[in-house]
C-alpha cells in the first residue's frame with residue numbers, strides 16, 4: 001500500500017460515497033452549531049420538511065453574540081437582535097433534539113473550546129462547524145473545518161458534506177522555542193512566512209519537535225489559525241499528550257471502548273515517505289515574540305521590528321500595505337515598541353484557555369495595568385472561568401485592574417457590545433486584525449497572551465521577555 | 469436556486485488584495501436570522517460614511533458601476549470568516565460572477581451554493597479583465613458557463629476552468645441536499661460499517 005499522510009488516513013476513513021469525478025460525500029462525526037450561522041439552516045430544514053439526520057452527533061452552544069457581562073442571566077441585558085438569535089438556537093436545539101449548552105449552563109463557552117473540553121472532539125474524527133476557526137480541533141488529529149450556512153444545512157440533513165480532497169502541506173517547526181515564545185508566535189510566524197493565501201487548497205499538518213513539545217492548549221492555538229493561512233484545516237498527529245487530555249472527558253470513550261479507540265488512534269500518523277505537495281520549515285529557535293502591524297494576519301513582525309514601508313512590498317500588496325498603515329494610524333519606520341495602545345483583549349478560541357490565562361497571570365501578578373487602560377479578560381468557557389477562579393488567577397486579574405468577564409467570543413468579533421470605538425487601539429489575543437473586526441475603525445494588533453498582558457502594564461506594545 | 473444562464477453585464481474593478489469577509493459584510497449585519505436583504509450593506513464600511521451618505525470614490529458608488537454584475541478582484545478574495553452572509557450580500561446586490569487569481573476556500577464553496585460563479589484565472593488574464601473593467605459602463609463582459617468563456621468588451625475570449633459537478637449544479641439550479649439524499653443508502657451502509665469499526669464515535 002502506498003504511504004499515506006495523516007490527512008489521507010482520516011479522509012479515507014470517512015468517504016461514504018465517491019463519484020467518478022472524485023467528488024465525495026464525506027461523513028461527519030461531529031457537527032458543532034452556534035447561534036449566528038445556524039438559524040437559516042434550521043429554517044431551511046423546516047421549509048423542506050427535513051429532520052436532523054444525527055442529532056446525537058450535533059452539539060449546539062451560543063457564543064458569538066452573547067453578552068459577557070456578569071448580569072447576563074437576565075435576558076434584558078441582550079440586545080434585541082442577539083436575543084432573537086439566542087432564542088432561535090434555544091428553540092431549534094429543543095425542536096430538533098440536539099445536545100445543547102444554553103447561556104445559563106456553566107459548560108457554555110466558545111464552541112471550539114467547549115467541544116474539546118467536553119470530549120466531543122476526538123482523534124481521527126471529522127468535525128465541522130459554521131465557523132472558520134473549526135480548524136482548532138485539528139490539534140487532536142481530527143479533520144476539522146469551517147463551513148457556510150448552506151453546508152450547515154446539508155450536514156444537518158445528511159450528516160455528510162460534498163467535498164473534494166485537498167492537497168497535503170507540511171509545516172515543520174524544528175528544534176526548541178526560546179523562552180517567552182509561544183504557540184501563538186509559531187502560528188503567526190507561519191502565516192507571516194506563507195501569507196494568508198499560502199495554504200489555499202491545502203490541509204496543513206504541523207509537525208516537528210517544537211509542535212510535539214506543545215500542550216494540547218498550545219496545539220489548539222496553532223491549528224486555530226490554519227485558516228488565517230488559507231488552509232482548509234490544520235492537523236497535528238495525536239500522541240500521549242492528546243490521549244492524556246482526552247481521557248476522562250465527559251463524552252470521551254471509557255474503559256474497553258477507550259482502549260479500542262486508542263488502538264486506532266495510534267495508527268493516525270503520516271507514514272514515512274508519504275508525499276506532501278508543499279513543505280514549509282521554520283526553525284523553532286528563530287521564532288520571536290511577534291505582533292501584527294497591519295490589517296491582515298500575514299502582516300507579522302518580531303516585536304523588535306519597525307513598521308514597514310509600502311514600497312517594501314510588491315504587486316497588489318503595495319496598495320494593501322498603504323491602506324493598512326493609514327488605517328492603523330502608523331508611520332513607516334516607527335518602532336513597534338513605541339506604539340501606544342489603550343485597550344487589551346484577552347480571550348477567544350485562539351487564546352481563551354486556562355493555560356493562556358496562567359500565562360497572563362504570570363506577567364501581571366502583583367502589578368497594576370496602566371492608568372486609563374481598558375483591559376478585559378474573557379475566558380473561553382464557563383469551566384475555564386471556574387478553574388481560573390479556583391486557581392486564584394481571577395483575583396490576580398482583578399487586583400491588577402482587568403475586567404473579568406463571562407465566557408463568549410466577545411471582542412474577538414465584537415458583535416455584542418464589547419467593541420472598540422473609532423480610533424481605539426487594541427492588543428488582542430484573538431486571530432483577526434481585519435479593518436473593523438473589533439469595532440468600526442478600531443485598530444487591532446494580534447499578540448500572544450503574555451504580550452497582551454505586558455502591553456496592559458506598559459500601555460505600549462511590549463516585548464514580554466523584558467518583563468518576566 | 470436559480471439556474472445560471474449566460475449573461476452580459478458590467479464588471480467592476482476591485483484590485484485590492486485580501487478583500488476579507490468583514491469588508492464584504494461587517495458583522496453588525498449578521499444579526500438577522502433571514503437569508504435575504506444583505507445587499508444594501510454590501511461593503512458597508514467601504515461604501516458608506518457613518519452618517520449613511522455614500523463614499524463617492526468607492527467603485528460601486530460610481531454611476532457607471534452601480535449595476536455591476538461582475539467583480540474583478542485582487543488576490544485571495546473572500547478570506548476570513550465562514551459567514552455565508554458574504555455571498556448572500558453579493559448576490560442580493562446583483563453580483564453573479566467574481567474573478568480573481570485566488571479565493572478563500574469556504575467563500576469559494578459558499579458562492580456555488582448561492583448560484584454565483586467564482587472564477588480563478590492567472591494574473592495576466594485577470595489583468596486583462598481588470599483593464600477592461602476600468603473602462604466603466606461600456607465594459608460589458610459576457611460570461612458563458614456552458615462554454616466556460618468570458619468575452620471582454622473588445623471581443624477577447626478567455627476560457628476558465630470549473631469543477632464539473634459544481635458546473636452541473638449551477639447550470640441546472642440544483643439543490644445539493646436533494647442530490648445527496650438520493651445517496652441515502654450509501655450513507656446508511658457507511659454508518660453501519662463505521663459503527664462496527666469505531667463504536668465510540
Ligand code: SF4
Pocket residue numbers: 063064110111112131133348349350408409412413430431
Ligand atoms: S472567538 Fe472569535 S474566532 Fe473564535 S469562534 Fe468566536 S468569533 Fe470566531
